[in-house]
Amino acid sequence: xxxxxxxxxxxxxxxxQAVSFWCDPISGHDTLYWYQQPRDQGPQLxxxxxxxxxxxxxxxxxxxxxxxxxxxxxxxxxxxxxxQGDTATYLCASSLWGGRVQNTLYFGAGTRLSVL
Amino acid sequence: xxxxEQPDNLMSVEGTxxxxxxxxxxxxxxxxxxxxxxxxxxxxxxxxxVLDGLKDSGHFSTFLSRSNGYSYLLLTxxxxxxxxxxxxxxxxxxxxxxLIWGSGTKLIIKP
Numbered sequence: 001x002x003x004x005x006x007x008x009x010x011x012x013x014x015x016x017q018a019v020s021f022w023c024d025p026i027s028g029h030d031t032l033y034w035y036q037q038p039r040d041q042g043p044q045l046x047x048x049x050x051x052x053x054x055x056x057x058x059x060x061x062x063x064x065x066x067x068x069x070x071x072x073x074x075x076x077x078x079x080x081x082x083x084q085g086d087t088a089t090y091l092c093a094s095s096l097w098g099g100r101v102q103n104t105l106y107f108g109a110g111t112r113l114s115v116l
Numbered sequence: 117x118x119x120x121e122q123p124d125n126l127m128s129v130e131g132t133x134x135x136x137x138x139x140x141x142x143x144x145x146x147x148x149x150x151x152x153x154x155x156x157x158x159x160x161x162x163x164x165x166v167l168d169g170l171k172d173s174g175h176f177s178t179f180l181s182r183s184n185g186y187s188y189l190l191l192t193x194x195x196x197x198x199x200x201x202x203x204x205x206x207x208x209x210x211x212x213x214x215l216i217w218g219s220g221t222k223l224i225i226k227p
Contacts, residue, residue, distance in 0.1 A: 004158075042120075042203055042217030043159070056212060091158060103147065105215075107158035 002026070004108035006092050012114045013082045021077045021111045025094030033105065034067055034077050035091040043091055049075065050097050082115045089113070120206050122218035128194055129226050136189040136221045138204030145182055146207040150189045153220065154200045162189070162202075191223075199225045 005024040013019055025032050031050050035043035046065065047057040051072035060067065064083075069075040079086060089112045093105040120140045128134040140148070147166040151159035165171055165180040165187065177190040191198055201220040207213055 040219065042205070042219045044217070045214050048214070056214065103149065103164045104161045107160070109158050
């Protein structure tokens with residue numbers, strides 16, 4: 001069984017540039033998460049979907065970040081105008097929907113973003 | 117307030133054991149998970165606990181005390197490849213049932 005696939009693995013930008021991250025979850029997983037993980041910190045949830053619907057995007061900086069999952073499978077996270085504070089690893093994870101409780105998340109390898 | 121706290125670093129010796137501590141403060145509790153994250157890699161699920169006591173899973177065991185807001189991950193017969201960060205995450209209605217993550221404990225194992 002293939003795991004969660006993310007691309008690109010690395011991205012280096014100047015401030016103000018845009019970047020998109022792509023995620024392909026485990027086949028059959030209806031729930032998809034995007035996390036931001038600054039160096040030496042735990043993951044911080046940005047947004048998560050059940051199928052194509054956004055369940056919670058309250059932690060997504062909506063002025064510059066956007067996320068879509070149009071067919072309920074792959075997903076794209078975009079940063080319109082990157083800032084140095086966006087430097088972090090962006091992790092995608094998937095799981096099966098378990099109501100309020102999804103106990104096991106499967107993570108992709110992440111995209112390591114550096115904004116200069 | 118809500119939060120999950122872990123010590124930054126822990127050092128141990130190959131062949132012995134290591135105990136990674138996690139304390140949490142939430143107004144509700146719906147389970148605690150442990151993940152292993154090797155440098156430059158994604159977190160990998162290890163264990164989930166929701167009831168008090170010790171859960172023995174062989175190389176990894178987990179303990180939970182809900183009344184004290186405390187858990188630990190116990191690794192026995194340490195191998196060099198166990199060197200990694202260990203992340204604790206708590207699910208709570210405080211966060212709309214999403215995981216609240218600690219910053220992780222970096223475990224270094226010496227020969």
